[in-house]
Amino acid sequence: MRLLELIDLHTFYGDSHVLHGVSLSIAPGETVTLMGRNGMGKTTTIRSALGLTPPRSGEVWVRGVSVTGWPAHRIAREGIALVPEGRGIFPTLTARENLLVSARPGRWTVERVLALFPRVGERLDHLGAQLSGGEQQMLSIARALLTNPALIILDGATEGLAPLVRQEIWAALRKLRGEGTAALVVDKEVRALLEIGDRHLIMVKGRIAFEGDSAAFAERMQDNLALLRA
Secondary structure, eight states: OOSEEEEEEEEEETTEEEEEEEEEEEOTTOEEEEEOOTTSSHHHHHHHHTTSSOOSEEEEEETTEEOTTOOHHHHHTTTEEEEOTTOOOOTTSBHHHHHHTTOOSSSOOHHHHHHHOHHHHTTTTSBGGGSOHHHHHHHHHHHHHTTOOSEEEEESSSTTOOHHHHHHHHHHHHHHHHTTOEEEEEOSOHHHHHHHOSEEEEEETTEEEEEEOHHHHHHTHHHHHHHHHO
């Protein structure tokens, strides 16, 4: 059974047709990466999957149940957590409060997420607005994990962050993969994505232009890099 399956999604913003028949799936424990230039439809795909920008046609399934047309909060309760582009933390709450507000019972506890991101543990009494961009991203990932999701979606996992912070986040994502947490990861660091992903997808103008594992990606490396520049 697939954790998440999108079937032939067509999504519009007003009269602008953004997604043109997008289909993808994620199995339990699988890490899938989604690549593409800005404006190709990656964030819209995520928003369509989560009910934030409902598709005009197509289907969304979570754990074998059709959630097409469901509101976003109801889909989230099915075990999907989002680390959004721009992080989305509460700037006027402390880091500790940001964590506790989302915590649900399960294997991910505050202690475990702080072990994954020690920097957040050093800033627990700081307001969200007082954290650096990298610390905010770590806090956003930690907060998502505290919902104890079956699937975590990261939109722009390391974009705009300092190199050392990016390394820490990629290391954390490798640990999540090793522990069997399914993930959909959007980022621009192709090499890092190829290292952590089981399957890779490239979007071009609202369509999936490539899908395959790391070996298949490498076989078409030049073509795929051209798609990422298209």
